[in-house]
Amino acid sequence: MQEKELTAYCGLYCADCIHFRNRHSKLAGQLKEELEKADFQSYTSVKSPFGSEFQHYDAFMEVLEALIRHSCSEGCRTGGGCSAEPCRVIVCCKEKGYEGCWECGDFKNCEKFEFLKPRCGDAVMHNLKEIRERGLEGWSRRRSPFYNWQE
Template sequence: MKSKNDTAYCGIYCPDCIHYKNKYSVYAKSLKDHLEAIAFDKYAKNKSPFGAQFKNFEEFESVLTALAETKCNHTCRTGNGCSGVPCKIMECCISKNYEGCWDCSEVDECDKFYFLEPRCGEMPKNNIKKIKKDGIDKGMEKRDNFYVWQK
């Protein structure tokens, strides 16, 4: 049985998200702290043929910081949005006092899902349709794969 708290307003199932309670943030934070402690940035910035493969270290640092900071310990519903940030879909549902978009009759034409589409495709709207038909628990048991590359 899938709990309502795990199902976001947009129809995604939060525990399927790559950021949810992930392990990489812990590893990234540990590596970031270690590299800072030994001032690896100074080593990388120093122009020398030896170690030239580290010339893009600053870019790597920014990605490492993003990895360290994108852990989501709460679901959308219990943590107030993705990584604690509400989106327009969530705000729309709350303003209309909807439990989720499955209470809405304008899902097909709704244009608020565009930011989910590159990675999730039609999954959120497909899940919403399944919830409309069978309710949250049964509908989410038949949910789509989270990411388009998981098909």
């Protein structure tokens, strides 16, 4: 995939995203299948001194389903959004005819990136400024780490 295809409208680099072509979504799907084959749900529904941890099985399945869903085989530019979910940033860029938010004079004050901040912090702003100032070509070599906990 080309650098531009992997550059999200918001300036994040999709190839760095934990959902992008990951293995854990597929493995989670396989685990779910195995658990269903074993009818593990019935096993956990019986109160027994053995395996009291399995009382949290429903919550575990909720997480497992989320792991299965959160997989992107393409970047959001071609795939339509994070894990193919609709994204207001993409909608806004398309309405304005922009290739990405770096073309928007107002990106520094835009509130549409708020939902990305808890995990991505300043990455969006760093990347958007980088692309706006120096262009798309080769920008990914100067990109910010995707997640707050990465260096």
